[in-house]
Amino acid sequence: MIKGDDTVGDFQRFVTDVSTRLSTMSKGELFVVGDGLDRDSLWLTFLESFPAGTNLRFRERSEYDCSTCRGFVKNFGNVVEIHDGRVRTVWSGVSANDPVFSVVAAAMDEFVGSLPLSTVFRSTEAQYGTKTTRTLRDGQVEVWHHLHGRVEKRHHVTDVGAARGAFEAAVQVFQRGVAELTQQALDTVVDLIDDNALYRGAEHRRAVTDFRSLRNGWAQAADGRAFVFAHAMDPAARLRNTVIGTLVQDLSAGVDLEQAVRSFEAKVAPQNYQRPRALITPAMVKAAMKTIDELGIEESLQRRFARLSDVSVTNVLWVDNDTQSRMKDGIEGLLMKAATTGSAGPRPGDAKPEEIPVVAFMKDVLPGAATIDLWVANSHEPHFVSLTTGRHPAAPRLFNWDNDFGWSYNGNVADSIKEKVKRAGGNVTGKLRVSLSWFNHDDLDLHVYEPNGDHIWYQDKRNKLDVDMNAGGPFSREPVENVTWTRNIADGEYRIEVNQFSKRESTQVGFVIETESNGRIEHYSHEKAVGHKETVEVGRMTVAGEVITAFRPGRDMRAGSAGKDLWGITTEQFVPVSTLMYSPNHFDDNEVGNRHYFFILKGCVNDQPTRGIYNEFLRGDLQPHRKVFEVLGDRTKCEPTANQLSGLGFSSTVRSSVVAKVTMTSGRRRLISIQF
Known part of the structure; x- marks a missing residue:
C-alpha cells in the first residue's frame, strides 16, 4: 500500500x-x-x-x-x-x-x-x-x-473443484485427440462423408472438419499446450469421445478401412443397413493412380473376354478337330488324329463310370481322346468359368504370372462354396460334408440331426461343426457354416435344418446348402428370406456305406436335379468340350498358386458382364492399392461377346468330380468320373 x-x-x-x-x-x-x-x-x-x-x-x-x-x-x-x-x-x-x-x-x-x-x-x-x-x-x-x-x-x-475437474477432463480429451487422431484419418473420414459412403455421415461432417481445423491450428501453434487450454471447451475438441471419433481413432491406429467402417456402422446403423458399395476415398484413388501412372499400366486395366485365337497352342492340353484351325499359332505340334463324333450317349446314372484321378486322366486318357463330352449337372453351376485377357496385348501385365490372362467363376467369384469353406478354415477333405452358404450379414445357423438323435449345432459342435460365421463381428457377406464327418459315419437318415438366429438385413436373402460325399457335390437352395428365429427344414439325407444315397428336400428347398439354361447350354446333360487347358497361372513355365482345369464347352457363352481383375491375382507392387483395384474390377467388367472361352473349371485343391464321355481315336467309348 x-x-x-x-x-x-x-x-x-x-x-x-x-x-x-x-x-x-x-x-x-x-x-x-x-x-x-x-x-x-x-x-x-x-x-x-x-x-x-x-x-x-x-x-x-x-x-x-x-x-x-x-x-x-x-x-x-x-x-x-x-x-x-x-x-x-x-x-x-x-x-x-x-x-x-x-x-x-x-x-x-x-x-x-x-x-x-x-x-x-x-x-x-x-x-x-x-x-x-x-x-x-x-x-x-x-x-x-x-x-x-x-x-x-x-x-x-x-464448487471450484468440480469446475476445474470438468475443464481438466476436457483438456485431456482434446490433448489426446490432437496427439492421436491423424490428419490422414480425418481426411479419409471427410472423403467418405463427401462421397456418401458413410451411413449418416453428413450429420457428423461439421464435427470432423471443425476438429481438423483445430488440429491444424494446434500443429502450427507456437505453444501447443496454450492452444489446447484455449480451445478445450470447444464442442469440436471432444471429437475423440464421440461415435464418429471412434472411426477416426481406428483409422489413425491403422485398422483396415472396411473393418473400421463396419465397426462404426455397427454403432449407428440399423441392423438391415447395407453399405451401397466398396469403400475407397479420393486419397486412396490418388495414390493408386500415381502407382498406375508410374508403372505405365493404365491400358492394362482394360479387359475383355478371351478368344480362342488369343491362346497359344502350347498352353492347350487338348482341342477337338473343329476348334484346331482357330487356335493361335495353328495346330503345329498337337498331332491330333481325326475325330469320330458319337451320339450324346447315356446319362451317368445309367452306367457306373470309371473313377480316374485328373492327373491320370491327363496322362493316360487325354492323348488318345478324339471327343470329350461333359455331364454338366446343376451342381456344377459354381464351376462355370470364363477366361479373360487385356484389350491391349502389349500393355504391362497386372497379375502375378507372366501373361495377361485371368479367369472369373460364375457370380464373379474366384471359387465355389467349398473354397469359401476352405478359406474360412473349414475341413473340406472329410468323407461326408454339409455346408451352408448365404449372402448378407444375417446370422444363420446350420443344424444337423444324426440318425441316433445327436444334434450338431453351434452349442454342441461334436468336433464336426468347424465354421460358424456372423455370430458376432466382424460380419461377412460371404459367410459359411460347415459340418464334416471324417470317420465313423453312421448309416441312416440325417435331418438338416437352418435357423435364423439374428436377422439383420432384408437384401440378398436366401441360402444354399452344399452336400458332398464320394466326390459328388449337390446343391439345394432356399430363395426366400428367412424370418427372425425362423427354422427352415432343408431336407432329409440318407447315408449308406458313408455315401449319400438319397436326399429329400424340404418344402421350400429347390433341388438341383431339373435341367436349366445356364450360359447358353442346358444342364443335366452331356455338352461337347472344345478345348481343355490349365488356368493361366500355370501357362508356359508359370506355377503360381492353385492349378485349375478349364473345360471350354461348345456353345457356352457367359451373358453377364464379368470381372477381369481380382485382387488375389495382382502382382505384389499393386497389393497396397487392393481397395482401389477391388472397385476397378467391379467398374471395368468385360462385356459379353459371342466368341468367348467359357466352360467348367475345377481347382486342383478342391475335391470335386465331373463325368466325361470320351470317344477315343480307336473308336472306343469310355464313361469316366474325373476326380479332382
Missing part, C-alpha cells in the same frame, strides 16, 4: 492499471499457472522486485506491504489469459512508463509467465482487495491505496 501523496513512483496509476487489466482479461476465459506453487513465493517476488531505494521500510510499517495487497497478489497474481496463442499475465504491459512500477510489473510478468499452465481459473470470491483504507495518524487522516480487482460473474462458482 502507499499513501495518496507518495511521490516515489505512481502507485495509484499502477493499481488502476492492474485492476483495469484484470477486468479486461476476465471478459474472456481465465487460467492459472503454477497452481501447486507456494503462494508466498508470488508475494516475495512482488516485494523483491522493487528497485533499490524505492520500497523503504519504516519502523512502524513498510510501504506497499499490507495484508490487503498480499491477498490480491496471492489470489490473482498467477491469473493469465491466452491471447493470440500466447500466455499473458495480469502484469503484462502494466505501467510501462513508470520508472518504478514498470520494473515491478516486468518482474512479476516474467516470473508468472515462466510457470506452467495448470487449470482454468474459478473462484468462490468475485473480488480480492479493496481500493483504499484510511487511518488516523497524529490527528491526520491518511488514505492508503491497495491492489484490488474484480472478475466477471462467469468465473465465480460455488
Whole structure:
C-alpha cells in the first residue's frame, strides 16, 4: 500500500492499471499457472522486485506491504489469459512508463509467465482487495491505496473443484485427440462423408472438419499446450469421445478401412443397413493412380473376354478337330488324329463310370481322346468359368504370372462354396460334408440331426461343426457354416435344418446348402428370406456305406436335379468340350498358386458382364492399392461377346468330380468320373 501523496513512483496509476487489466482479461476465459506453487513465493517476488531505494521500510510499517495487497497478489497474481496463442499475465504491459512500477510489473510478468499452465481459473470470491483504507495518524487522516480487482460473474462458482475437474477432463480429451487422431484419418473420414459412403455421415461432417481445423491450428501453434487450454471447451475438441471419433481413432491406429467402417456402422446403423458399395476415398484413388501412372499400366486395366485365337497352342492340353484351325499359332505340334463324333450317349446314372484321378486322366486318357463330352449337372453351376485377357496385348501385365490372362467363376467369384469353406478354415477333405452358404450379414445357423438323435449345432459342435460365421463381428457377406464327418459315419437318415438366429438385413436373402460325399457335390437352395428365429427344414439325407444315397428336400428347398439354361447350354446333360487347358497361372513355365482345369464347352457363352481383375491375382507392387483395384474390377467388367472361352473349371485343391464321355481315336467309348 502507499499513501495518496507518495511521490516515489505512481502507485495509484499502477493499481488502476492492474485492476483495469484484470477486468479486461476476465471478459474472456481465465487460467492459472503454477497452481501447486507456494503462494508466498508470488508475494516475495512482488516485494523483491522493487528497485533499490524505492520500497523503504519504516519502523512502524513498510510501504506497499499490507495484508490487503498480499491477498490480491496471492489470489490473482498467477491469473493469465491466452491471447493470440500466447500466455499473458495480469502484469503484462502494466505501467510501462513508470520508472518504478514498470520494473515491478516486468518482474512479476516474467516470473508468472515462466510457470506452467495448470487449470482454468474459478473462484468462490468475485473480488480480492479493496481500493483504499484510511487511518488516523497524529490527528491526520491518511488514505492508503491497495491492489484490488474484480472478475466477471462467469468465473465465480460455488464448487471450484468440480469446475476445474470438468475443464481438466476436457483438456485431456482434446490433448489426446490432437496427439492421436491423424490428419490422414480425418481426411479419409471427410472423403467418405463427401462421397456418401458413410451411413449418416453428413450429420457428423461439421464435427470432423471443425476438429481438423483445430488440429491444424494446434500443429502450427507456437505453444501447443496454450492452444489446447484455449480451445478445450470447444464442442469440436471432444471429437475423440464421440461415435464418429471412434472411426477416426481406428483409422489413425491403422485398422483396415472396411473393418473400421463396419465397426462404426455397427454403432449407428440399423441392423438391415447395407453399405451401397466398396469403400475407397479420393486419397486412396490418388495414390493408386500415381502407382498406375508410374508403372505405365493404365491400358492394362482394360479387359475383355478371351478368344480362342488369343491362346497359344502350347498352353492347350487338348482341342477337338473343329476348334484346331482357330487356335493361335495353328495346330503345329498337337498331332491330333481325326475325330469320330458319337451320339450324346447315356446319362451317368445309367452306367457306373470309371473313377480316374485328373492327373491320370491327363496322362493316360487325354492323348488318345478324339471327343470329350461333359455331364454338366446343376451342381456344377459354381464351376462355370470364363477366361479373360487385356484389350491391349502389349500393355504391362497386372497379375502375378507372366501373361495377361485371368479367369472369373460364375457370380464373379474366384471359387465355389467349398473354397469359401476352405478359406474360412473349414475341413473340406472329410468323407461326408454339409455346408451352408448365404449372402448378407444375417446370422444363420446350420443344424444337423444324426440318425441316433445327436444334434450338431453351434452349442454342441461334436468336433464336426468347424465354421460358424456372423455370430458376432466382424460380419461377412460371404459367410459359411460347415459340418464334416471324417470317420465313423453312421448309416441312416440325417435331418438338416437352418435357423435364423439374428436377422439383420432384408437384401440378398436366401441360402444354399452344399452336400458332398464320394466326390459328388449337390446343391439345394432356399430363395426366400428367412424370418427372425425362423427354422427352415432343408431336407432329409440318407447315408449308406458313408455315401449319400438319397436326399429329400424340404418344402421350400429347390433341388438341383431339373435341367436349366445356364450360359447358353442346358444342364443335366452331356455338352461337347472344345478345348481343355490349365488356368493361366500355370501357362508356359508359370506355377503360381492353385492349378485349375478349364473345360471350354461348345456353345457356352457367359451373358453377364464379368470381372477381369481380382485382387488375389495382382502382382505384389499393386497389393497396397487392393481397395482401389477391388472397385476397378467391379467398374471395368468385360462385356459379353459371342466368341468367348467359357466352360467348367475345377481347382486342383478342391475335391470335386465331373463325368466325361470320351470317344477315343480307336473308336472306343469310355464313361469316366474325373476326380479332382
